Amino acid sequence: AARLQEYAGEGLRTLVLAYKDLEESYYEDWAERLRRAALGSAQTVYDQYFITLYNIVYTSLPVLAMGVFDQDVPEQRSMEYPKLYEPGQLNLLFNKREFFICIAQGIYTSVLMFFIPYGVFADATRDDGAQLADYQSFAVTVATSLVIVVSVQIGLDTGFWTAINHFFIWGSLAAYFAILFAMHSDGLFQMFPNQFRFVGNAQNTLAQPTVWLTIALTTVVCIMPVVAFRFLKLDLKPELSDTVRYTQLVRKKQKTQHRCMRRVGRAGSRRSGYAFSHQEGFGELIMSGKNMRLSSL
Structure with missing residues (x-):
């Protein structure tokens, strides 16, 4: 217990010296709390x-x-x-x-x-x-x-x-x-x-x-x-492995976007194919009635 208390005290002093903004009184406070804990109980957490x-x-x-x-x-x-x-x-x-x-x-x-x-x-x-x-x-x-x-x-x-x-x-x-x-x-x-x-x-x-x-x-x-x-x-300051992983993610996103654009393009061509398959002028003939036969009297 005495050696453990000595090591704990040295560890606390090391922590205090590592943080430059802490004063010496902080270490004395923690050391006092450590002594009180050691007197109260010798159990570990x-x-x-x-x-x-x-x-x-x-x-x-x-x-x-x-x-x-x-x-x-x-x-x-x-x-x-x-x-x-x-x-x-x-x-x-x-x-x-x-x-x-x-x-x-x-x-x-x-x-x-x-x-x-x-x-x-x-x-x-x-x-x-x-x-x-x-x-x-x-x-x-x-x-x-x-x-x-x-x-x-x-x-x-x-x-x-x-x-x-x-x-x-x-x-x-x-x-x-x-x-x-x-x-x-x-x-x-x-x-x-x-x-x-x-x-x-x-x-x-x-x-x-x-x-x-x-x-x-x-x-x-x-x-x-x-x-x-x-x-x-x-x-x-990314490392080379970070850059490679990022490049791989960008490539995957680009491939996914390219596939989606190809699907949209194919769907659009199917919807508009009928409209562009006829020649100009048939609508006018139908509306004018020139293509209809006259009924016999």
């Missing part, structure tokens, strides 16, 4: 079952599917543009800079996923007026936010969707909620009363609108900077 299942069930398969099936452009386009292989050969996609960017994003996301529910639960109440801020409700809220944020992030990183990607991402979310409700059910409590003591906590927590609003707020705040950064990068 996530239980041991969630940590194990998170690494094995909830997030491993979507990442595996993305790594196996994802591709920037179709293989035919890769042969047309050999320069698409240069980023991999020059280690532009995985280097120290990209590694530290991922670390910074992870720190940013973890801080928000902890302190947003922490701030909301400070004054939140249930529908019946009882206090919402208890340990298990907070753990369920943070864990649900974590799984959803990671799944959304994996979806944003996926450039080539297949049925397997959909199955693993949506299946991981379904497996999380199924296991979560099972761990807080009466059946596991009757079989293992010492391990699964919080019966019905997940159902009661996720039935509160405040909890879902907190999860939605956490997800948006964690994901929106990533979306904004990628949008600006795509607009201001």
Whole structure:
């Protein structure tokens, strides 16, 4: 616990130094809150079952599917543009800079996923007026936010969707909620009363609108900077793979428009063909009666 507290204090100081506008008093404030939390309880936010299942069930398969099936452009386009292989050969996609960017994003996301529910639960109440801020409700809220944020992030990183990607991402979310409700059910409590003591906590927590609003707020705040950064990068400094994908989309739209114009042209020629198949003058003969025979008297 002492070493964990030391590491947490060093991490907080690193965060404060990273944000230049924060003063030294901010660090002292967070350190004091950390000491109070350490004196009050030595429990972790996530239980041991969630940590194990998170690494094995909830997030491993979507990442595996993305790594196996994802591709920037179709293989035919890769042969047309050999320069698409240069980023991999020059280690532009995985280097120290990209590694530290991922670390910074992870720190940013973890801080928000902890302190947003922490701030909301400070004054939140249930529908019946009882206090919402208890340990298990907070753990369920943070864990649900974590799984959803990671799944959304994996979806944003996926450039080539297949049925397997959909199955693993949506299946991981379904497996999380199924296991979560099972761990807080009466059946596991009757079989293992010492391990699964919080019966019905997940159902009661996720039935509160405040909890879902907190999860939605956490997800948006964690994901929106990533979306904004990628949008600006795509607009201001696109990579070659982005240009190739955009060119492919433009070609598909042009082919679709050309097919529609050909269909309209064929339909128009059928409607107007009868009008242009006659010679001029027959209408005047019919109206004047010159082509009609006189009846015999």
